[in-house]
Amino acid sequence: MMAYYGAIEAGGTKFCCAIGNEHGDILEEMTIPTEHPEKTIQQLIPFFKQHDIAALGVGSFGPICVQKDDPSYGYIMNTPKVEWKHYPFIPELEKQLGVPVSFTTDVNAAALGELTKGAAKGLGSCLYITVGTGIGAGAVVKNELLHGHSHPEMGHILIRQDESDTFAGVCPAHGNCLEGLAAGPAIEKRWGKPAKELTQEEAVWALEADYLAQALMQYSLILSPERIIMGGGVMKQKQLFPLIREKLAAYVNDYVDLPPLDTYIVSPGLEDKAGMTGALLLAIQAKRNA
The missing domain is CATH 3.30.420.40 (ATPase, nucleotide binding domain)
Known part of the structure; x- marks a missing residue:
């Protein structure tokens, strides 16, 4: 049975979400505007739940906390987007989806996508x-x-x-x-x-x-x-x-x-899909590490 993985490229104006397979291929996409955190999260949760994803990868606008031993790990930090400042982004996704979540910046995700498939x-x-x-x-x-x-x-x-x-x-x-x-x-x-x-x-x-x-x-x-x-x-x-x-x-x-x-x-070899592809690869890594 094929496992599905989720990806989020979280930008200041829009969230690009995707479902992919274990090879890092994007199978389905959805884009929503970046609004208040709670509203944004509630719009994307059903998209991932309907596919029963095994793990999720996130490439996000920042600054973000990526230190896993820090109490603020997975938080959006001192961002100019005031509503998202100090928001527990990854803890909230983990709580609502119940799957491993891997987290980095949007540009780090794009670098990973381009190195692997671009x-x-x-x-x-x-x-x-x-x-x-x-x-x-x-x-x-x-x-x-x-x-x-x-x-x-x-x-x-x-x-x-x-x-x-x-x-x-x-x-x-x-x-x-x-x-x-x-x-x-x-x-x-x-x-x-x-x-x-x-x-x-x-x-x-x-x-x-x-x-x-x-x-x-x-x-x-x-x-x-x-x-x-x-x-x-x-x-x-x-x-x-x-x-x-x-x-x-x-x-x-x-x-x-x-x-x-x-x-x-x-x-970019992946054009506008570099960040999304990298986030998908992060999800696959998260499942392996779990």
Whole structure:
């Protein structure tokens, strides 16, 4: 008899839920808006119960607590989504579904999905970065998700602001960190239009590529991933990829040997399903570990 597994990619605006099999294949999907926690949870519980899932994997917006010995394990922490702040997300799912639940960030889940079934398949490490409403990145190192005291928050690193760019940044915590300068809302506020309406504006993408290349240099020097996968709404501007590669090469300046940049910095092989696929793989792991 086939076992079914559940997956949740929990985002700030929507929850994408899926049922899959033991091979990590998505069989059925459902999307609901992100509302008050209790209302959101009650909408998704019947979807998983009707399939009698064996385990659940969750990739979530954050910050989240991933330390299993911490009393707040499985909680959403100091998120800007006020209703979800300090909400016991995973304990509530475990209580209502009665199955093992595995938990990580949405971008860590996407990194796992891409390493296992996407653009980094066959490698031992990769970094997945999303550039959209926010900027976040997750990493898999030696086939293990990167967690430590907490989880990576790579979107909030500090970068050198271009001398011509007087924009203050939009990050409520740090102002002009990477996310504050280069996420979708920063592009729109700086230039007066959303990214999708600025496709032909060369200055927009030269500046964006510069900031993202600075970040990729730091990630490459610190983590040395075998591949970097860049997704999210802003990265649908395909002209960014060659610009980022060119800028990264200039910044690294032959100090270290990177793989060929056209295969090192790539778009997601799973397109918009990377996070959901990774969450499904987490569910399969949770069942094995149980």
